[in-house]
Amino acid sequence: MRVFCAFLLAVVVASAENPIDRLQAKIDSGQVRLNYDGPRGYLDSLLEALEVLPETQTLVFSKTSAQFRLINPRSPRALYFNDEVYIGYVRGGPFLEISTADPETGAAFYTLPQDGSKPARFVADNGQCLQCHETARTLRVPGHLTRSVHPLADGQPVFRLGSIDVSQKTPFAERFGGWYVDAIAGAAKGGAHRGNQVLLDEEGENRGPAPGYDPSAYPAPGSDPVAHLLLIHQTQTHNRIARAALEARRALKYREEMTIAFGEASPELDASVKRRIEGPAEQLVQALLFEGEAPLPEGLPKDSPLIARYAARGPLYELDLERGLLKNRISYLVESEEFRTLPDEVLKYVFRRFREIAAEDPERKDLLHKIANRPR
Numbered sequence: 001m002r003v004f005c006a007f008l009l010a011v012v013v014a015s016a017e018n019p020i021d022r023l024q025a026k027i028d029s030g031q032v033r034l035n036y037d038g039p040r041g042y043l044d045s046l047l048e049a050l051e052v053l054p055e056t057q058t059l060v061f062s063k064t065s066a067q068f069r070l071i072n073p074r075s076p077r078a079l080y081f082n083d084e085v086y087i088g089y090v091r092g093g094p095f096l097e098i099s100t101a102d103p104e105t106g107a108a109f110y111t112l113p114q115d116g117s118k119p120a121r122f123v124a125d126n127g128q129c130l131q132c133h134e135t136a137r138t139l140r141v142p143g144h145l146t147r148s149v150h151p152l153a154d155g156q157p158v159f160r161l162g163s164i165d166v167s168q169k170t171p172f173a174e175r176f177g178g179w180y181v182d183a184i185a186g187a188a189k190g191g192a193h194r195g196n197q198v199l200l201d202e203e204g205e206n207r208g209p210a211p212g213y214d215p216s217a218y219p220a221p222g223s224d225p226v227a228h229l230l231l232i233h234q235t236q237t238h239n240r241i242a243r244a245a246l247e248a249r250r251a252l253k254y255r256e257e258m259t260i261a262f263g264e265a266s267p268e269l270d271a272s273v274k275r276r277i278e279g280p281a282e283q284l285v286q287a288l289l290f291e292g293e294a295p296l297p298e299g300l301p302k303d304s305p306l307i308a309r310y311a312a313r314g315p316l317y318e319l320d321l322e323r324g325l326l327k328n329r330i331s332y333l334v335e336s337e338e339f340r341t342l343p344d345e346v347l348k349y350v351f352r353r354f355r356e357i358a359a360e361d362p363e364r365k366d367l368l369h370k371i372a373n374r375p376r
Helices: 006-012 019-029 043-049 187-191 225-262 267-288 305-311 344-358 365-372
Strands: 058-060 077-081 085-089 095-102 106-113 197-199 207-209
Touching (some): 225 344
8 A cells, every 4th residue: 555645645636727627617607518419429529629630549449448348349449639638439438538637636537428418527537547547557647558468359458468558669569459550551661560450369379350340430530550659659758747747746845844844954855856856857858859769660651631730730740750750859748738837847957958968969959959948
């Protein structure tokens, strides 16, 4: 059992200022109306209200979420996302699953009941989601998971064969177990992966193609490999932002409490607090700058509508897909609310490291300096 001091609990109280809470306020005031329409219920209207592109659709058929009983290869769970919000949809499910990057708490989890007879109302998680979403897999903060598993024909993972918490460092060949992924033209040239397959026996020795699904049941026609890559980058980077924020706040609160109790902070205390802040902050720097990014395969689709819609948002959103995911190898999440509201001590460290790296990286020098020197 994990035990926290009272002053540590105080720093993880849910924020009233995240995208879902703001949307609920607009619904309550009549500024926004979510329409319940057809078998997808609130999904299409919610995507529009939160400005989430349907083209970000990725489809996972492993039974690895709360509505696992309804998920299988013929009825995969669909995921959609923007810089701040993730939405999960299961055909025939009683609710939509939503998580958001909360500047105060890390990931915050909600459901939206699929009941058109009542006004739309998000229900905040009571802690159930954190049984899986606040573990070592999420860096011990409320966070997100993108897993690669070995699924049977009904979508049930065989966990004794292992699973992988996928990050942008994970070799491409080990990704996407339990997911559908649209065809990659260069699959024979480094594009092979674990997606689109099921185990034919629990020993894992025989595999076959997943049977497929009805694409007309979903807002977008497929499961774009580019969307998969963006999802992996975002979930892991959001976790590192959250860890850097929460650990810094805890360390600073600890120093405050110790100073009140014992007087002026000692050099040893200051050094300890500094380490607690800079360790997670350095991991965040590495995620933001794609350190250790695994090589991508040839043949990734360059004509995906998702690529054009992302590029239209600015230089940080331009995709490369040859040398790496993003053209500038700097995460667009530096523009997110969660990043911008990091504690000053974390931002100072991150921006100092950006300047240091810029001195040895002429290709990214100007953009790194621009980010590091912008007003806060």
